[in-house]
Amino acid sequence: MKKINLLNGLRTKLIIYFLIIAMVPSAIIAALSYNNSRKSLKQQAIDELTVLRNEKKHDIEDYFKSGKSRISYMAQEPTVVEAMTKLIQTPINSTDYNNVYNKYNPTFTNFINRMEKGDILLVDCKTGSVLYSTLKEQDYGANLLTDSYKNTNVGRAFQSCKNSNDKNFTTITDYEFYAPSSNKPIACIAAPIFNGDEKVGVLIFKLGPERIDEIISNNNNWKDMNLGKTGEILLIGSDYKLRNNTRFLNNETDEKIKVAKSTILLKEIKTKVAEDVLAGKTNVDTYFDYNNNKCIIAYTPLNIDGLRWGISVKIDENEAFSPINKLQNLMFIVLIAAALAIIAISFAIASNIACPMIKMSKVARRISEGDLTVKMPEEKRSDEIGILINSFSNMLEQLRKQTKEITNVVNVIAASVSEITVSLTQVTSGAAQTSSAVSETTATVEEVKQTVHVSSEKTKSVSNTAKQSVQISGAGVKATEETIDGMNEINSQMQKIAESILALSEQSQNISDIIESVENISEQSNILAVNASIEAAKAGEQGKGFSIVAQEIRNLADQSKQGIRHVRNILKDIQKATNTAVMTTEKGIKLVEIGMNKASEAGNAIEKLMDNITISAQSAVQIEASSQQQLIGMDQVAIAMEGINEASIQNVDSMKQLEEATNNLQEMGERLKELIKQYNV
Structure with a gap:
C-alpha cells in the first residue's frame, strides 16, 4: 500500500492554498498600504519640515522687516531728530552734553527694551562721530569715517545711510565680530535722520544674535517643533557660516566654539544644501548634512534687503521616517499574526474538509484491496461532504x-x-x-x-x-x-x-x-x-x-x-x-x-x-x-x-x-x- 506523503496530503495542500489565497491579497494590500502610508508619512515629514522652514523664514524676515520699520520710524520721530540736533550742537565733553544725554537717554532705553537687547548709536552725518551710545561701548565717541571702525559693519551701515537722500531709507549689515561689543557678533540696522530736508545724522541699531537664536530654536525648545532628537534649523550666511547656534552646540569639538559657546560665525557649513540655498534655490530632499548624516533637508533663501542668507531645516532620515519603520514593523507583525491566524483557521477548515476525505480514501483503499466488510465511519453533517460520505456509504452497501x-x-x-x-x-x-x-x-x-x-x-x-x-x-x-x-x-x-x-x-x-x-x-x-x-x-x-x-x-x-x-x-x-x-x-x-x-x-x-x-x-x-x-x-x-x-x-x-x-x-x-x-x- 502506497503511503501518502504528508506534504502531498489534502490537508497540507488545502492549508497552503488557503494561505496563498489569504496571504497574497493581504500581502498585496499590506504592500500597497505600506507604500501609500510610507509615501504619506514621508510626505508628512517633508510637509512638516517645509511648513517649519517657511514659518521660520517668515519669522526671520518679519523680524528684520519689523526692525527696519521701527528704526526708520524712530529715526523720523521728532524726539530723535531733536536729540540728534542737540547732540550735534553740544560738544561731547561739555557739561551740557550730559544734560542732553540724560534727557534723551530714557527714550532710547525704552525703545531698546521694547525691541530687544542692543545698542543705539547716533552718528553725526557730516563728521562721522558717534555722538550717542546707549551702552557707551568702545565705539562711543569714535569716528566712523576715519577710525578703525570704518570697515566694520557699523561703518558700512553709516556710509550707506550717509550716501542716501531717501528719508525712508534703511539698511542692514550682516553679522560680524565687533570688537567694541566684546568681540561678539552683531548686525546693524541703520536709517538716516532728517531735520526737515537736511540730513543731520544716522541712527544705527546694533543688535546681537540672541533674538534670532530664540526665533530659530523656539527658545531652545526644539521638540515642540516636531524635530525629534536629531532635527535642527540652520541660518547660513553668504560666507557659509552659521548665523545661529546649532542644537548640538554641546557636542561641538572645535575649540573656538567651545570657548565662545557659540557656533555663530564660527561654524562653516560647506555642503551642497548651503551652496544651493545661497544660489537662491528652494527644495526639500535627502542630503548629507555637515556631519555626513543622511537627512531630510528643507531649505530656501531669505528675502532680507542687504543680506544673502539661507535657512535649512533638517532631521535625520532614520528619525524622520521612524513612523514608517514602525509601520513596517507593525505591518510585519500584523502579517505574521494574520498568517498564523490564517494557518490556524486553514488548519481547522482543512481538517474539517480533509479528515472525512482521508477516512473515505482509507475505506476506498480497503475496497480496492477487495475488502467489502469495511464500514464507513458515521459523519453527522448536512453539507456537501456529509452528503458525499452518506452517498459513499450507501454506494458501499449497494x-x-x-x-x-x-x-x-x-x-x-x-x-x-x-x-x-x-x-x-x-x-x-x-x-x-x-x-x-x-x-x-x-x-x-x-x-x-x-x-x-x-x-x-x-x-x-x-x-x-x-x-x-x-x-x-x-x-x-x-x-x-x-x-x-x-x-x-x-x-x-x-x-x-x-x-x-x-x-x-x-x-x-x-x-x-x-x-x-x-x-x-x-x-x-x-x-x-x-x-x-x-x-x-x-x-x-x-x-x-x-x-x-x-x-x-x-x-x-x-x-x-x-x-x-x-x-x-x-x-x-x-x-x-x-x-x-x-x-x-x-x-x-x-x-x-x-x-x-x-x-x-x-x-x-x-x-x-x-x-x-x-x-x-x-x-x-x-x-x-x-x-x-x-x-x-x-x-x-x-x-x-x-x-x-x-x-x-x-x-x-x-x-x-x-x-x-x-x-x-x-x-x-x-x-x-x-x-x-x-x-x-
Missing part, C-alpha cells in the same frame, strides 16, 4: 449487496452451465448416434431400393412370362414346370421383399423414435437457452457473450424442430407407402401361393391353365405396378434419409459448437468466481 447477488448468480450460472454441459454432452452423443443410425438407415434404404429395383425387374419378367404363358399356355407340362419354377423364384423374392419392407418399416419406426428424441432434445435446448438468456441478463455486462450463445442455441433448436417436423412428415409418407407395399407384398405372396397351387394342379387341370395364367398375368401386372410404386417410394425415402443425414450432421456440428460455447461460458463463470472471491463481503 456494492456489498450487488456483490453478494453476483456471487449467488455466478454460482447459479456455474451450476446451470455444468448441467447444460452435461446435457449438451448427452445431446451431442445422442446426435452422433442418431447421425450414425441415419447413415445406416440410409444405407439400408439404398439396399432396399436396389432390392425393390430387382423385384421390379423380376415383376416385369413375371409379367412378360405371364403374357407368354397365355400365348403358349398350350405348351403343356413343360411350360407348367417352368411356371412352377418361376413361381418358386417369385415366392422367394417376395419373401425377401416382405422381409426388406418389414425391416424398412422397423427402421422407419426407429427413425420416428429418434426424431422424437431429437425433438425432445430441441425442446430442452430451447428451454435451456431461455434460462441461459435470463441468467445472462442477470449477469449484466459479464453475461452478454453467453446471451448471444444462448440465442444461437435457441435458433439451432428451432431449426432442428423445423427439420424434425419436415422429416416426420416424410416418414409418415414413407410409412404409408411401406404399409401399402406390405399389403401388396402379402397379396403377391398369396397370389404366388395360389399360382403355385394352381401350377401344381396344372397337371390335373391343364384346361384351367389359361384362366389361371390370365389371372397370374393380371396379378403380375399389378405386382409390377406396385413394385414400380414401391421403387418410387424408396427413392423418396432415400432422398429424405439423405436430408435427415445432413440435418443430423449439422445438428452434431451445432451441438459441438454449443458445447464449445458452453465450455467458454463455464470458463467465464470460473473467472467471474475468481474475481468475486477477491471481495470479502
Whole structure:
C-alpha cells in the first residue's frame, strides 16, 4: 500500500492554498498600504519640515522687516531728530552734553527694551562721530569715517545711510565680530535722520544674535517643533557660516566654539544644501548634512534687503521616517499574526474538509484491496461532504449487496452451465448416434431400393412370362414346370421383399423414435437457452457473450424442430407407402401361393391353365405396378434419409459448437468466481 506523503496530503495542500489565497491579497494590500502610508508619512515629514522652514523664514524676515520699520520710524520721530540736533550742537565733553544725554537717554532705553537687547548709536552725518551710545561701548565717541571702525559693519551701515537722500531709507549689515561689543557678533540696522530736508545724522541699531537664536530654536525648545532628537534649523550666511547656534552646540569639538559657546560665525557649513540655498534655490530632499548624516533637508533663501542668507531645516532620515519603520514593523507583525491566524483557521477548515476525505480514501483503499466488510465511519453533517460520505456509504452497501447477488448468480450460472454441459454432452452423443443410425438407415434404404429395383425387374419378367404363358399356355407340362419354377423364384423374392419392407418399416419406426428424441432434445435446448438468456441478463455486462450463445442455441433448436417436423412428415409418407407395399407384398405372396397351387394342379387341370395364367398375368401386372410404386417410394425415402443425414450432421456440428460455447461460458463463470472471491463481503 502506497503511503501518502504528508506534504502531498489534502490537508497540507488545502492549508497552503488557503494561505496563498489569504496571504497574497493581504500581502498585496499590506504592500500597497505600506507604500501609500510610507509615501504619506514621508510626505508628512517633508510637509512638516517645509511648513517649519517657511514659518521660520517668515519669522526671520518679519523680524528684520519689523526692525527696519521701527528704526526708520524712530529715526523720523521728532524726539530723535531733536536729540540728534542737540547732540550735534553740544560738544561731547561739555557739561551740557550730559544734560542732553540724560534727557534723551530714557527714550532710547525704552525703545531698546521694547525691541530687544542692543545698542543705539547716533552718528553725526557730516563728521562721522558717534555722538550717542546707549551702552557707551568702545565705539562711543569714535569716528566712523576715519577710525578703525570704518570697515566694520557699523561703518558700512553709516556710509550707506550717509550716501542716501531717501528719508525712508534703511539698511542692514550682516553679522560680524565687533570688537567694541566684546568681540561678539552683531548686525546693524541703520536709517538716516532728517531735520526737515537736511540730513543731520544716522541712527544705527546694533543688535546681537540672541533674538534670532530664540526665533530659530523656539527658545531652545526644539521638540515642540516636531524635530525629534536629531532635527535642527540652520541660518547660513553668504560666507557659509552659521548665523545661529546649532542644537548640538554641546557636542561641538572645535575649540573656538567651545570657548565662545557659540557656533555663530564660527561654524562653516560647506555642503551642497548651503551652496544651493545661497544660489537662491528652494527644495526639500535627502542630503548629507555637515556631519555626513543622511537627512531630510528643507531649505530656501531669505528675502532680507542687504543680506544673502539661507535657512535649512533638517532631521535625520532614520528619525524622520521612524513612523514608517514602525509601520513596517507593525505591518510585519500584523502579517505574521494574520498568517498564523490564517494557518490556524486553514488548519481547522482543512481538517474539517480533509479528515472525512482521508477516512473515505482509507475505506476506498480497503475496497480496492477487495475488502467489502469495511464500514464507513458515521459523519453527522448536512453539507456537501456529509452528503458525499452518506452517498459513499450507501454506494458501499449497494456494492456489498450487488456483490453478494453476483456471487449467488455466478454460482447459479456455474451450476446451470455444468448441467447444460452435461446435457449438451448427452445431446451431442445422442446426435452422433442418431447421425450414425441415419447413415445406416440410409444405407439400408439404398439396399432396399436396389432390392425393390430387382423385384421390379423380376415383376416385369413375371409379367412378360405371364403374357407368354397365355400365348403358349398350350405348351403343356413343360411350360407348367417352368411356371412352377418361376413361381418358386417369385415366392422367394417376395419373401425377401416382405422381409426388406418389414425391416424398412422397423427402421422407419426407429427413425420416428429418434426424431422424437431429437425433438425432445430441441425442446430442452430451447428451454435451456431461455434460462441461459435470463441468467445472462442477470449477469449484466459479464453475461452478454453467453446471451448471444444462448440465442444461437435457441435458433439451432428451432431449426432442428423445423427439420424434425419436415422429416416426420416424410416418414409418415414413407410409412404409408411401406404399409401399402406390405399389403401388396402379402397379396403377391398369396397370389404366388395360389399360382403355385394352381401350377401344381396344372397337371390335373391343364384346361384351367389359361384362366389361371390370365389371372397370374393380371396379378403380375399389378405386382409390377406396385413394385414400380414401391421403387418410387424408396427413392423418396432415400432422398429424405439423405436430408435427415445432413440435418443430423449439422445438428452434431451445432451441438459441438454449443458445447464449445458452453465450455467458454463455464470458463467465464470460473473467472467471474475468481474475481468475486477477491471481495470479502
